[in-house]
Amino acid sequence: MRAEKAVILTPGAGDRLIWREAARALESLGHRVSAWEADALSLANVRKLFALPPERSGLAAYPALYLSINFQGLDKFGELAAIFREKGVLVAVWCVDNPWNLLSGLRADFWKDAHLFVTDPGFIPGLEAHGAKHVSFLPLATDPAVFSPRETTRQAGGDATPLVFVGRSAFPDKERFFVGQSVPQAIMDEAETRLRAGQRTDFFWWLEELEMETGATPLWPGSAARKAALGAEESSLAWRSACLEAAAPLGLTIYGDEGWARQFPSGKSNAKPPVLCPPLDYYTQLAAVYANAPFSLNMMSFLLPQGLNQRHFDVWAAGGFCLMDACRGLDLFPEELTAPVTFAAPGAIPALVARFTKDPAEKSHLAAAWKEHILAEHTYEDRMRTLTKTIFS
Missing domain, CATH: 3.40.50.2000 (Glycogen Phosphorylase B;)
Known part of the structure; x- marks a missing residue:
């Protein structure tokens, strides 16, 4: 597949942040972008998409790539991703937020086979250790x-x-995201002390303090990573x-x-x-x-x-x-x-x-x-x- 010939399907509306910029950039590079509302990307609609000739589906050709931002438009059980895989459509996800926060909402491991792009390269080793096969660094940008x-x-x-x-x-x-989560007060007090001393008590610091970096507590499946995220969010504020x-x-x-x-x-x-x-x-x-x-x-x-x-x-x-x-x-x-x-x-x-x-x-x-x-x-x-x-x- 030559990249400049790709038809790219996205679950993004034109008025959402980053979708508009990404779609405009892809089209300027010669790609054909079809943006569907995430609600329209039901399993039935996607099956129908591949059952029709391209000209009747509204596409110039069948998509070569399904591009999601933060897993929007992908169901947590991976059923939509499975259809795309069956039809030979690659799935890519640009994680513009903390990827462990995003993954905590998924129940299936389809993300391990997807092309993941993260805006923070520090997450790459951990994602690979949990089974991700294709992880790349892709920072944010601007739209001139x-x-x-x-x-x-x-x-x-x-x-x-x-x-x-x-x-x-x-x-x-x-x-809502942090419901049921809490962090030990002793570690929160230590974080405040370090902040006053000019140290950044970030997500990786919280993983270490909560002893999650050792692998004894896997960050997926489940929502264990949200505890470290809560600590980092409070420190950040x-x-x-x-x-x-x-x-x-x-x-x-x-x-x-x-x-x-x-x-x-x-x-x-x-x-x-x-x-x-x-x-x-x-x-x-x-x-x-x-x-x-x-x-x-x-x-x-x-x-x-x-x-x-x-x-x-x-x-x-x-x-x-x-x-x-x-x-x-x-x-x-x-x-x-x-x-x-x-x-x-x-x-x-x-x-x-x-x-x-x-x-x-x-x-x-x-x-x-x-x-x-x-x-x-x-x-x-x-x-x-x-x-x-x-x-x-």
Whole structure:
């Protein structure tokens, strides 16, 4: 199968994050993409798809690849994957979130035969040890059509504060996902002590502390990994809150969910509390905020210890300036770009802001270098080229 001839079936609607970018990138590379609503991909509908000639099924040809993001559109018992395997259709899953969190919802081991792509390479050894046969590193990226268009219609003006932060206080349905899970208070206390000392108590740290890394407690099948994930999520919230609290006196606007109001209640004794605003629309508002803000603050989730998030790519692509915590995922970028704009402790944020406020020439030079690098090497077209080459080669 030649990659440039592939028909790719996806269970993604056009308005979902990453689906739109991935589909546009695949089509720009010469693929034919058919996006079906996940609800339409029932076992009966898929069987019907292969029972009809391609021209009657709505496809130019039978699909060569079924591409899912975070296992969306794949049932937990693997029945849909079994049909695809029977028909010679390859299955690929891009795990853009913690893969053990995703796998904890599956009951069958079909994922071991799928082509898995993870945004954090640190998970590859563990997944392979649990039987995964095809695991590759594929980080997130940016879409120039959204964040660096040739003709921009961005609104004029900017934020009233020097710093902005865009992000959730927790992932959706957190309470439901972690129902029945708890972590020992002694380990939580140790995590808080280490955080204050500048150490990142991330998912892998929690696995070690809970003695899951030895293999005595397999991470799949079952939901044992969720206990480590809960610890990492709580540590991550504490870390982000500490960074935001350190930035607040400088003038900070937070765009996010209502959870941030609980972290920064009106009665809290901040000399200058952050301005709390509702979430932004990713496709119509975010680029303008990044472009206009003097500084965008970015802290990586502890659920992906060696991963990166969208802000690592989108802020720079939009022409903004990103101050980032020193996570291990930054190894993806040249050190000469990351070193000047990273902080290892919340207390270092004010000094970074002061430095670049006093030296706008250096700031402009770095922003331009970052944007050039991101657009040259880290777009969704780059990622889809890597994905299809890995699968079809």
